[in-house]
Amino acid sequence: MDQQQPCPEPSEAQHIVCARCGRAADGEGTPATWTYSMENGHRRYYCDDCARANIRSIESRLDSTWW
Numbered sequence: 001m002d003q004q005q006p007c008p009e010p011s012e013a014q015h016i017v018c019a020r021c022g023r024a025a026d027g028e029g030t031p032a033t034w035t036y037s038m039e040n041g042h043r044r045y046y047c048d049d050c051a052r053a054n055i056r057s058i059e060s061r062l063d064s065t066w067w
């Protein structure tokens with residue numbers, strides 16, 4: 001999984017919400033079990049449950065709007 005962020009943004013990291021179910025991340029930054037994908041230049045985060053359910057879609061970089 002790609003958990004490395006080349007350019008971390010602390011101000012953004014405090015408000016991570018799952019792009020699919022809207023669940024807020026626990027604690028600060030991105031939980032290790034969460035993942036994200038780049039879509040149209042924007043970084044979308046997904047909680048562990050959603051990431052697991054949609055891992056193939058995320059890895060294939062399909063846009064999430066069709067979900």
Ligand SMILES: [Zn+2]
Pocket residue numbers: 018019020021022023046047048049050051
């Ligand atoms: Zn979720």
